[in-house]
Amino acid sequence: MFFHIVLERNMQLHPRYFGRNLRENLVSKLMKDVEGTCSGRHGFVVAVTGIENIGKGLIRDGTGFVTFPVKYQCVVFRPFKGEILEAVVTMVNKMGFFAEAGPVQIFVSNHLIPDDMEFQSGDMPNYTTSDGSVKIQKDSEVRLKIIGTRVDATEIFCIGTIKDDFLGVINDPATV
Amino acid sequence: MSGEEEENAAELKIGDEFLKAKCLMNCEVALILDHKYEQLQQTSDDPTSQISQVFEKSLQYVKRFSRYKNPDAVRQVREILTRYQLTEFELCVLGNLCPETVEEAIAMVPSIKTRGRAQDDEAIEKMLNDLSLIKKFE
Incomplete structure (x- = not known):
């Protein structure tokens, strides 16, 4: 899910940026620093949308750098266990398939794909029901439920399932 | 905030911080990101260099899955x-x-x-x- 939240960050600024454009410099450095980053707590920072306030700067001993506490609003993407969302399939193999929902990667193991869907290899590997009516392949859109998340320093990785009511393929690229 | 293990969106256990925060629907995110993308294009000559992969992927995603465009x-x-x-x-x-x-x-x-x-x-x-x-x- 995407959220609009307020975060705080202490920005260190070199004295050469002081002057009339201090605020602009601070904001552009903030965007460069935080956009595209990911933390386990807040998820992926997609875009800074506004500045709430910039606190008083504090000169650091010995260096001349100044630290400003900056409160900013941003759009973040944070997946949650139990959340249901839509995703695009990016890769299919006999272990299961990978899908992407925005910046996050989700793996759906073949144990969590309905039992009536069989893996078919070939140049377009896919999972298909025995009657051929439903097919999951690259670029399919699926609705899945996140059942687990793993967080490391720069990425969040999810495990999902489509073995539940109202989950599975939304549309098939071949038929559209 | 409660520990990672207890998190469960189905029971609305998503941590206080996010429960109180403003959630955005995909279509709203699409409007925000589109606007920001346009702004970037106007202010810099080479907007692609300023755009993170996360931004690009999110924009593609929300455009694809927006139920309402207008x-x-x-x-x-x-x-x-x-x-x-x-x-x-x-x-x-x-x-x-x-x-x-x-x-x-x-x-x-x-x-x-x-x-x-x-x-x-x-x-x-x-x-x-x-x-x-x-x-x-x-």
Whole structure:
């Protein structure tokens, strides 16, 4: 899910940026620093949308750098266990398939794909029901439920399932 | 915030910080990111160099999965859903997935039935009808 939240960050600024454009410099450095980053707590920072306030700067001993506490609003993407969302399939193999929902990667193991869907290899590997009516392949859109998340320093990785009511393929690229 | 193990969106356990935060539907994110993308294009000669992969992937994703394209419709969806005493998170899941039946809606957002709220099937059905009307007239 995407959220609009307020975060705080202490920005260190070199004295050469002081002057009339201090605020602009601070904001552009903030965007460069935080956009595209990911933390386990807040998820992926997609875009800074506004500045709430910039606190008083504090000169650091010995260096001349100044630290400003900056409160900013941003759009973040944070997946949650139990959340249901839509995703695009990016890769299919006999272990299961990978899908992407925005910046996050989700793996759906073949144990969590309905039992009536069989893996078919070939140049377009896919999972298909025995009657051929439903097919999951690259670029399919699926609705899945996140059942687990793993967080490391720069990425969040999810495990999902489509073995539940109202989950599975939304549309098939071949038929559209 | 409670520990990672206890997190469960189906029971609305998403941590205080996010429960109180403003959730965004995919269509709203699309409007925000599109606007930001345009701004970047105007202010710099080489906008692609300033755009992170996360931004690009998110923009592609929300454009693909936006149920409502027109800003007025997006506003109406939020307006209608806020009438039903939903939390922000529930509101956005419904707005994103647009379930068609009451059963589906409850499967998508199990928390609307729990927590002892007076959310009966009729109210949910009316809500889903209202949503599909917006879609029709967009």
